[in-house]
Amino acid sequence: MAQSQQLKKDVAVEEAYFTLRSGNHIPALGLGTWKAEPNVVRDAVYHALVECGYKHIDCAHIYGNEKEVGEGLQMAFDAGIKREDIFITSKLWIKSCIPEKIREAFDVTVSDLGLKYVDLYLVHWPINLAPDASSPPKKGQVLPFDTMGVWREMEKLVEQKLARDIGVSNFTAKKLEHLLSNCTIKPSVNQVEMHPAWRNDNLLEFCKKNNIHVTAYSPLGSSSTDLMHAHEVTETAEKLGKTPGEILIRWLIQRGVSTIPKSSSKERIKENMRVFDFKISDEDMQKLSSISPQKRVNPGAELLVPEGEDEEAILREFWDGEI
Numbered sequence: 190m191a192q193s194q195q196l197k198k199d200v201a202v203e204e205a206y207f208t209l210r211s212g213n214h215i216p217a218l219g220l221g222t223w224k225a226e227p228n229v230v231r232d233a234v235y236h237a238l239v240e241c242g243y244k245h246i247d248c249a250h251i252y253g254n255e256k257e258v259g260e261g262l263q264m265a266f267d268a269g270i271k272r273e274d275i276f277i278t279s280k281l282w283i284k285s286c287i288p289e290k291i292r293e294a295f296d297v298t299v300s301d302l303g304l305k306y307v308d309l310y311l312v313h314w315p316i317n318l319a320p321d322a323s324s325p326p327k328k329g330q331v332l333p334f335d336t337m338g339v340w341r342e343m344e345k346l347v348e349q350k351l352a353r354d355i356g357v358s359n360f361t362a363k364k365l366e367h368l369l370s371n372c373t374i375k376p377s378v379n380q381v382e383m384h385p386a387w388r389n390d391n392l393l394e395f396c397k398k399n400n401i402h403v404t405a406y407s408p409l410g411s412s413s414t415d416l417m418h419a420h421e422v423t424e425t426a427e428k429l430g431k432t433p434g435e436i437l438i439r440w441l442i443q444r445g446v447s448t449i450p451k452s453s454s455k456e457r458i459k460e461n462m463r464v465f466d467f468k469i470s471d472e473d474m475q476k477l478s479s480i481s482p483q484k485r486v487n488p489g490a491e492l493l494v495p496e497g498e499d500e501e502a503i504l505r506e507f508w509d510g511e512i
């Protein structure tokens with residue numbers, strides 16, 4: 190086998206999956222579905238799974254499109270994709286973040302997706318919002334979050350074999366420490382914002398030390414930033430003959446992080462999968478990591494800061510200083 194072919198094979202096999210603490214494998218790359226219109230997400234899911242070799246679809250009740258994602262999954266199953274060969278993540282929304290509501294919320298999600306179980310179910314945010322809360326919430330609509338009460342119900346989903354793994358999202362190291370010291374089943378995954386303009390180094394180190402796998406959301410800087418055009422990204426892309434999107438995704442995988450870029454475009458869904466046949470050198474990894482300023486795109490202000498309140502102070506407290 191020619192050397193370049195051997196490299197291609199090794200890179201692909203080694204890095205297509207990461208192993209979770211449960212022993213289950215999470216694909217290094219998945220398709221994000223936030224802001225994917227219901228009328229296009231069905232085809233995007235089908236295209237990703239059947240034509241591009243994706244194995245992971247990242248969903249959430251709040252994205253308002255799980256029924257259409259489910260239709261895309263069904264089309265993929267009809268085309269020969271096997272349920273056990275793909276990995277489906279979904280998330281518990283913050284208006285159902287009390288123990289009594291969790292099973293009901295989970296049942297709605299699996300029914301919408303047309304599945305019997307999910308591979309990974311996440312607590313979407315460590316926030317408990319009143320069911321009638323507005324966005325942004327009014328004073329009094331952000332209620333105390335009962336971490337352990339919520340987690341016990343999440344653990345039951347594993348015990349009942351309805352979720353193969355459970356995890357969290359948008360948790361800081363401090364919140365994870367509390368969870369780790371009190372839980373029976375430890376979280377397999379923390380899904381957080383991560384890209385070169387928000388490296389989140391300390392949290393990543395904490396998660397690695399504690400065997401919690403990190404999945405990066407908004408890997409391309411989400412739809413509202415210009416990260417793709419940062420010179421550190423475009424220069425590296427040009428040098429390696431790759432696109433900025435491929436570079437950003439590859440940067441994450443080389444940090445040991447799985448990721449879930451969203452696209453509704455067939456071309457870009459295919460492009461984003463072309464990340465297993467090349468490596469970014471240490472020097473270029475460092476160059477990408479030098480992007481400044483470091484800033485969250487999605488700090489969650491609209492979820493937890495009531496109008497007229499001190500946004501900076503509330504966010505600093507919520508993120509335990511990781512901001």
Ligand code: NDP
Pocket residue numbers: 220221222223224247248313358359380381405406407408409410411412417432434435449450451452453454457458460461487
């Ligand atoms: P991404 O960083 O994935 O960026 C998506 C944007 O980039 C879209 O506008 C998309 O447009 C565009 N795009 C996709 N591929 C390319 C490409 N190759 N070249 C140029 N543009 C491209 O942002 P998201 O914020 O959507 O994050 C990804 C996923 O993470 C979400 O969809 C969701 O599943 C999850 N998420 C989870 C959160 C959480 O709290 N747990 C929070 C936020 C996101 P187009 O569709 O036209 O291609």
